[in-house]
Amino acid sequence: MSQIAETDRISAGVEAAAGRAWDRAYDLLTAADAEEGLPGPALEVLAEAAAWTGRMDEFVGLHERAYAAYVEAGNALRAGFVATRLAHSYTTLMQAAVAQGWMSRAQRQLDQVPEAAEHGYLALEQSLGVLQGGDPDQAIALARRAEELGRVQGDRNLEIRGLQRRGAVLIARGDVTEGKVLLDEASTAAVAGELDPYSTVVVYCNTIGACRDVADFDRAGEWTELAHEFCTSNSMSAFPGLCRVNYAEVMRFKGRLGEADQEAGRACEELRVWSPRIAGAAFYELGEIRLRLGDLDAAEEAFREADDFGQSTEPGLSLLRLARGNAKGAWASIRRTLADQSMTLPARARLLGPAVEIALAAGEVEPASGYAAELAECATRFETSAVKAEAAFARGRVTLERGDAAGAFASLREARRLWDATGATYDVARAREQLGLAARRDGDEETATWELQAAAARFERIGATRDAERVADLLRRDPARAVTKTFVFTDIVKSTELLETIGDRHWANVLRLHDDTLRAIFSDYDGQVVDHTGDGFFVAFDDVEKALKAAVAVQRAVDQEFVFDVRIGIHMDDVLQSGESFRGRGVHTAARVGAAAQGREILVTAASLGQDGAHGDPRALELKGLREPVEVVSVDWQ
Numbered sequence: 001m002s003q004i005a006e007t008d009r010i011s012a013g014v015e016a017a018a019g020r021a022w023d024r025a026y027d028l029l030t031a032a033d034a035e036e037g038l039p040g041p042a043l044e045v046l047a048e049a050a051a052w053t054g055r056m057d058e059f060v061g062l063h064e065r066a067y068a069a070y071v072e073a074g075n076a077l078r079a080g081f082v083a084t085r086l087a088h089s090y091t092t093l094m095q096a097a098v099a100q101g102w103m104s105r106a107q108r109q110l111d112q113v114p115e116a117a118e119h120g121y122l123a124l125e126q127s128l129g130v131l132q133g134g135d136p137d138q139a140i141a142l143a144r145r146a147e148e149l150g151r152v153q154g155d156r157n158l159e160i161r162g163l164q165r166r167g168a169v170l171i172a173r174g175d176v177t178e179g180k181v182l183l184d185e186a187s188t189a190a191v192a193g194e195l196d197p198y199s200t201v202v203v204y205c206n207t208i209g210a211c212r213d214v215a216d217f218d219r220a221g222e223w224t225e226l227a228h229e230f231c232t233s234n235s236m237s238a239f240p241g242l243c244r245v246n247y248a249e250v251m252r253f254k255g256r257l258g259e260a261d262q263e264a265g266r267a268c269e270e271l272r273v274w275s276p277r278i279a280g281a282a283f284y285e286l287g288e289i290r291l292r293l294g295d296l297d298a299a300e301e302a303f304r305e306a307d308d309f310g311q312s313t314e315p316g317l318s319l320l321r322l323a324r325g326n327a328k329g330a331w332a333s334i335r336r337t338l339a340d341q342s343m344t345l346p347a348r349a350r351l352l353g354p355a356v357e358i359a360l361a362a363g364e365v366e367p368a369s370g371y372a373a374e375l376a377e378c379a380t381r382f383e384t385s386a387v388k389a390e391a392a393f394a395r396g397r398v399t400l401e402r403g404d405a406a407g408a409f410a411s412l413r414e415a416r417r418l419w420d421a422t423g424a425t426y427d428v429a430r431a432r433e434q435l436g437l438a439a440r441r442d443g444d445e446e447t448a449t450w451e452l453q454a455a456a457a458r459f460e461r462i463g464a465t466r467d468a469e470r471v472a473d474l475l476r477r478d479p480a481r482a483v484t485k486t487f488v489f490t491d492i493v494k495s496t497e498l499l500e501t502i503g504d505r506h507w508a509n510v511l512r513l514h515d516d517t518l519r520a521i522f523s524d525y526d527g528q529v530v531d532h533t534g535d536g537f538f539v540a541f542d543d544v545e546k547a548l549k550a551a552v553a554v555q556r557a558v559d560q561e562f563v564f565d566v567r568i569g570i571h572m573d574d575v576l577q578s579g580e581s582f583r584g585r586g587v588h589t590a591a592r593v594g595a596a597a598q599g600r601e602i603l604v605t606a607a608s609l610g611q612d613g614a615h616g617d618p619r620a621l622e623l624k625g626l627r628e629p630v631e632v633v634s635v636d637w638q
Contacts, residue, residue, distance in 0.1 A: 060093075081106075088125055128165070143169060215384050253424055353391075372398045446585075572586070
């Protein structure tokens with residue numbers, strides 16, 4: 001009677017697992033196991049239920065029991081399959097010797113039976129091992145064997161996972177376009193519900209990782225959302241721990257640093273015990289995030305944790321040294337890392353942008369140029385906006401260092417455009433900072449200030465405080481200061497025709513008298529002559545009323561003393577003052593208003609007059625170089 005109840009409980013537990021009721025499946029099968037123990041197939045189901053309910057500490061032990069049960073029952077085929085799963089689990093736990101022992105057991109068990117789908121799963125695990133050993137060609141061959149066995153044996157899970165492994169290895173080898181096609185095909189099968197839960201999660205995870213490797217963060221973000229939806233709808237609570245690492249990196253790329261920090265921190269805690277290999281990646285990502293947040297001590301702590309879990313800490317650790325002012329040490333570190341010829345192309349590409357930055361900081365322009373050129377080649381092969389942007393940014397940095405400010409500006413502007421299109425908030429700020437420095441090098445302080453202010457504001461908004469402070473310091477070093485001035489532009493109408501009529505000598509005398517008269521008037525009304533162009537003046541006043549009175553005085557004096565007409569434009573605006581010079585849109589507007597005036601006219605922008613309507617009704621003018629029409633008023637000076 002108890003045996004019948006036990007059998008019913010096992011069946012109910014297996015049925016609950018098939019319906020994705022993982023908690024119920026776990027409870028039923030655990031109860032049945034406590035009564036008399038479970039057979040191999042039920043132990044496999046219980047292991048899966050334990051995984052999806054967050055009990056990863058039980059996962060390995062249940063599989064070890066399932067293996068023993070299959071061996072005792074003489075089922076070498078399933079024993080070989082479970083041994084393969086255990087080899088992968090121990091690899092994740094970073095116990096290489098134990099993992100290799102399980103691989104040997106899997107091979108020995110499967111050698112006893114005719115070829116079946118289980119041999120394909122062994123080939124998949126072998127493919128991963130040889131890829132990590134630096135043999136992508138053999139990894140592709142093993143992945144293809146798994147794919148073909150899945151097709152022949154009617155195991156869709158194996159077929160798709162073999163296909164995806166092949167795509168991932170192709171990307172790692174540098175055949176990005178071909179690899180992406182295979183990844184998309186495999187991912188489509190997962191989305192369509194053609195795979196079991198474990199294989200679906202594996203496909204999602206590997207696709208996200210491959211997208212991340214080539215900096216395709218838009219696609220990685222899309223797959224992350226799909227994976228999260230799948231796990232939520234199937235009550236699989238363990239997967240988000242695996243997924244958070246990639247999700248955090250996508251958020252970092254998007255500039256959502258607070259959210260990224262939270263997700264990476266949770267991933268570190270969830271993964272440190274049962275998946276140290278992935279925990280290392282989580283701690284590294286946490287270090288990168290905190291580096292951008294400006295918390296250098298916390299970043300170092302995270303990088304140390306990552307190193308303890310066997311995760312490479314580059315380029316983060318070198319960037320940390322650079323942030324602390326040790327450019328020489330950072331350069332030595334990143335140079336050594338890039339000397340490793342065994343790394344995959346995507347892994348190398350992730351180092352090249354930081355290497356350019358570090359090399360330039362260390363004064364190593366030629367190596368930086370080489371890294372920038374290599375990154376440009378990667379951008380061509382990867383065809384992702386993020387890598388193209390990083391390549392343009394690196395090219396701009398090197399070009400600026402070599403003194404070509406205009407050429408650098410063009411490359412940096414391209415980087416900003418590409419990063420803008422992908423929502424890379426932090427990197428857009430990086431680009432705008434460098435655009436500001438390029439403009440300053442080119443003598444365009446107005447554009448420099450505009451770009452630097454935008455970079456500082458964006459850094460501040462996303463919480464990158466150290467970067468914001470650095471850019472603010474660049475702005476403080478600018479000798480220009482913001483002031484509000486009223487500008488007056490005067491010009492003699494048809495001066496060339498007058499010169500031809502009266503001759504050079506007489507014109508010189510007339511012009512000298514004109515200049516003396518206007519200078520005296522400007523002085524009477526506290527005007528500062530900024531520039532004298534031969535037959536016109538550029539003058540700055542502290543307020544509009546004095547500028548208007550000076551303009552009226554000029555027109556009256558010209559009307560009484562000279563045979564020619566003068567036109568005058570007036571505009572008040574905020575500008576940058578550096579010494580005796582002024583820069584800004586306000587200067588440009590005032591000059592255009594002056595050029596639009598007629599002879600014997602004083603034309604002033606309506607905005608400069610404010611609410612004072614005593615000078616006449618405004619009219620709109622289209623002025624060259626200005627996007628929007630400008631309202632102006634003609635002053636009745638007579």
